[in-house]
Amino acid sequence: MKPARQLLAAVALGCAALAALPTAAQTGPTPAEAARYQGLHAAAHRGDVAQIGKLAAAKADLNARDGNGRTPLHVAAFAKQRAAIQALAKAGADLNLLENDRYDGVTIASVADDEETLRVLLALGASARLVTSRYDGTALIAAAHLGHDGVVRQLIAAGAPLDHVNNLHWTAVIESIVLGNGGARHQATLKALIDAKANLQLKDRQGQTPLQLAKSRGYGEMVKMLEAAGAK
Structure with missing residues (x-):
């Protein structure tokens, strides 16, 4: 295998491993x-x-x-x-x-895309603001990664921190892009975060903005949303 192809293969394997992170630990x-x-x-x-x-x-x-x-x-x-x-x-x-x-009930329900259990927990006073998982993330970041847009909207309404940065140096906005598939549910997730005024300029560890990350993956609809919201 040529060096360039080896590099691409390594990147692909790394992305696949990262995509499994929040759920594999639960x-x-x-x-x-x-x-x-x-x-x-x-x-x-x-x-x-x-x-x-x-x-x-x-x-x-x-x-x-x-x-x-x-x-x-x-x-x-x-x-x-x-x-x-x-x-x-x-x-x-x-x-x-x-x-x-390091999962709480809110994050357990969020990862499972279990909107009704999440609704019950939040109504009882469970917090949407906890730092959870070995990645020092939040329920919102986990749900954004998975494209659980209904869960994301519930968590936003419950005061989840929009711009928390986990130890991978990713926010919910970034995870909706880099760990998503660019499809309808991840687009709806990104829209919910944009509508909630999440910071669209926070960069990943390599200095890439959400807009740059969406462009690099060819996620045209996400690019349009980010540009319309003034992202750079």
């Missing part, structure tokens, strides 16, 4: 783990609101951790057990704890 309970759960973790996983109430009344630890640092609320978020989330919150569970991979 690990929900396996069926085997769930089968071993007891107490509040078991009740949260199966959505047993009555049992959650009984255990809470008996002073069970609402924020107990499993082997991966997941609380019952994390387990309920992974399982999309919204009534269990509400019951845990009513009993006093902490909505903003991070598990071992």
Whole structure:
């Protein structure tokens, strides 16, 4: 393979690896783990609101951790057990704890494109502003990467930090471009960020602006949106 082709292949592999970052680190309970759960973790996983109430009344630890640092609320978020989330919150569970991979309930729902669970969490007072994951990102950055435009709009409305820079030196705007496919949902994600007045001039580690990144990838519709918003 010629050196130029080797370089292109390496870049392609690097991009593929980066595209998997936010989701690869997030690990929900396996069926085997769930089968071993007891107490509040078991009740949260199966959505047993009555049992959650009984255990809470008996002073069970609402924020107990499993082997991966997941609380019952994390387990309920992974399982999309919204009534269990509400019951845990009513009993006093902490909505903003991070598990071992540094994900909270809001980020778990955001990565899963689970708008209804996210809506429940935010209505209960969970924060959209936490720094999460091993990449020091946010739920908004993770959702922008994945093109979860409805989630992005919810997080923006909940006060998520628009211009947070993660340890890859990327913002939500940048991730919607460099880790997206330029398609309809990533375009809608970028539009939501533009409409919310996200900073379009923040550069990546190589000094590239969002507009330059969109042009380099041939994402014509994104280029049009950015230029219309005054991006340089």
